[in-house]
Amino acid sequence: DAKTTQPNSMESNEEEPVHLPCNHSTISGTDYIHWYRQLPSQGPEYVIHGLTSNVNNRMASLAIAEDRKSSTLILHRATLRDAAVYYCIPRSYNTDKLIFGTGTRLQVFP
Amino acid sequence: DAGVIQSPRHEVTEMGQEVTLRCKPISGHDYLFWYRQTMMRGLELLIYFNNNVPIDDSGMPEDRFSAKMPNASFSTLKIQPSEPRDSAVYFCASSGTGAFSGNTIYFGEGSWLTVV
Numbered sequence: 761d762a763k764t765t766q767p768n769s770m771e772s773n774e775e776e777p778v779h780l781p782c783n784h785s786t787i788s789g790t791d792y793i794h795w796y797r798q799l800p801s802q803g804p805e806y807v808i809h810g811l812t813s814n815v816n817n818r819m820a821s822l823a824i825a826e827d828r829k830s831s832t833l834i835l836h837r838a839t840l841r842d843a844a845v846y847y848c849i850p851r852s853y854n855t856d857k858l859i860f861g862t863g864t865r866l867q868v869f870p
Numbered sequence: 871d872a873g874v875i876q877s878p879r880h881e882v883t884e885m886g887q888e889v890t891l892r893c894k895p896i897s898g899h900d901y902l903f904w905y906r907q908t909m910m911r912g913l914e915l916l917i918y919f920n921n922n923v924p925i926d927d928s929g930m931p932e933d934r935f936s937a938k939m940p941n942a943s944f945s946t947l948k949i950q951p952s953e954p955r956d957s958a959v960y961f962c963a964s965s966g967t968g969a970f971s972g973n974t975i976y977f978g979e980g981s982w983l984t985v986v
Contacts, residue, residue: 792972794972796975798913802979803977803978803979804913806974809972847913855972856901856918856965857915857918858975859915860914
């Protein structure tokens with residue numbers, strides 16, 4: 761499994777954009793980059809995933825570096841509900857499971 | 871869709887007692903996962919099943935832990951005997967198959983276990 765490095769914590773103000781970085785320099789060519797988040801007292805939930813191209817969905821955008829050794833999850837306008845731990849998880853296309861690292865704890869201030 | 875359903879949501883038990891955690895996956899999903907979360911160790915995968923068959927149980931901490939999936943709609947995680955260090959949040963999760971990029975895994979709300 762590719763190792764990831766994420767900041768332990770980040771802070772943002774409400775309605776500001778947030779860029780959550782992730783380094784995954786040992787990622788293999790078949791690994792997709794998945795992001796999950798865990799709201800307080802809840803189970804993790806899917807946010808977004810991608811392989812090479814940048815991806816957008818209703819929750820967030822994912823920007824993947826050209827060499828794929830890093831990626832950034834972008835929340836365009838943070839809300840209080842976005843306060844959570846965000847996990848970046850490289851996952852091979854032929855892997856059924858998710859292996860979580862320590863993630864980034866995002867605090868959002870009103 | 872009801873999502874992944876876990877029970878009990880909270881349990882406090884005495885050391886040495888047997889604990890059984892239950893999980894109902896999302897209908898139609900053929901993968902089921904059990905995770906444990908503690909402050910010290912974070913989220914750990916304990917075991918997962920595909921079509922009711924255990925595929926990888928390398929994360930099960932020791933013989934006191936066992937998991938079963940007798941049918942596609944039910945799984946149990948049993949701890950016998952329980953110890954204080956088993957206190958944690960236990961998550962059940964499920965997913966389908968077919969997405970080349972990896973199927974989304976859906977988590978339950980967790981079972982909060984305290985062993986005193």
